[in-house]
Amino acid sequence: MATRSWTRTGMVGIAAATVLATAFTVPAQAQGSTGGTGHGATQRAFDLVVRNGLYGITGQARDRHGVWKDAAGVGDVRTGAPRGKDDRFRIASITKTFVATVLLQQEAEGKLDLDDTVERWLPGLVRGNGHDGRNMTVRQLLNHTSGVYDYLNDADYARDYMYAPNYLHNRFKARTPQAAVAVAMQHPPTAAPGAHHAYSNTNYVLAALIMEKAGGRSYEREVRERIIKPLKLSGTVMPGNTVGLPKPSSRSYSKLSPDLAAPKVYDVTLQNGTQAWADGDMISSASDLTRFFSALLGGKVLPPEQLAAMKTLVPNAADPDTGYGLGLIKTRTACGTTVWGHSGGWLGSLSLAVTTEDGKHSLAFNVNSDWRGDDLAAPLNAEFCGTEPGGAQRTKGAQGVTPLPVR
Helix, strand or coil: CCCCCCCCCCCCCCCCCCCCCCCCCCCCCCCCCECCCCCHHHHHHHHHHHHCCCCEEEEEEEECCEEEEEEEEEEECCCCEECCCCCEEECHHHHHHHHHHHHHHHHHCCCCCCCCEHHHHCCCCCEECCEEHHHCEHHHHHCCCCCCCCHHHCHHHHHHHCCCCHHHHHCCCCCCHHHHHHHHCCCCCCCCCCCCCCCCHHHHHHHHHHHHHHHCCCHHHHHHHHHHCCCCCCCCECCCCCCCCCCCECCCEECCCCCCCCCCEEECCCCCHHHCHHHCCCEEEHHHHHHHHHHHHCCCCCCHHHHHHHCCCCCCCCCCCCEECCCCEEEECCCCCEEEEEEEEECCEEEEEEEECCCCCEEEEEECECCCCHHHHHHHHHHHHCCCCCCCCCCCCCCCCCCCCEC
């Protein structure tokens, strides 16, 4: 589901990007990088992420030299199996870029207009406690200016679907998108439509429901037929009402607590995909994500008018050159390089996928644990700036390591 920034990625609704005072570190089990040149700093940044307390990381970069990929750390703390360089993982809110892309394609085909009201497509659904779909547009859903309450911020929902022990009893249950909207409607809006940017996962639940009405097909089929198949994203799936990860993949780990320093760690690999749906359910790989964002920013997925709309940012008073577009984030690295993409964080999974404006240099990576997100800026800056992550050294293995107890 959602993460609100690049450099402070974390699990939504818990306490994103908390730096633990003392973190248990599992030394990296080196996989050895393959392909490409000039990615040594990124390789060492991967190691740093693991040494600072996350279990395992996998990623890939594409640039003019070709494709480079690497992995570090453990993929299964019970067996000691290493993280795989070709792992598939839950991409969480990176899903939003796929959803926005399909809606922009539908606009280009005349199936809808971004300035259509939500009420036009979903009559009567967005009502209650000050919400009114007659006063908000599809565009405002996509750039998070609708003011719709984020259902993940509901305390009862978080207790039942994000935190232990209830999560462990509920994680295999199916959930409808309408149920997520109903939770949001129990609360007042965060702002009037168009007032300002306020990230809400409910926006993309509504956006995908509109996609289905406009296209006459399911959200899953729209994304498969329009993006996954044409771009040959062989590692990308729409999980639907399934609970597992396709192979190759690693295990996923979470504290399942609003206290990111909590000592217990849980294996959360198995989760019903419908509990995220179009705001964050997709499963993919670093290879597919770099291919997708390279094609998208390279102008191969959307007509110029729709790509320009996607890149039109909500005003950011703090930094006018960064911000959120339509399912797309623009940011700058430590050395000033501009990149476009999205981040994603959910139970047991933190991901980032970005590319330069021409789509010619891309990076995507994932960590299989969710309690520490501040280090995820290190691979980004290492890849695009060559920034060395504090003297990181390649670690040799995880032999003899006693992992945290996993329940």
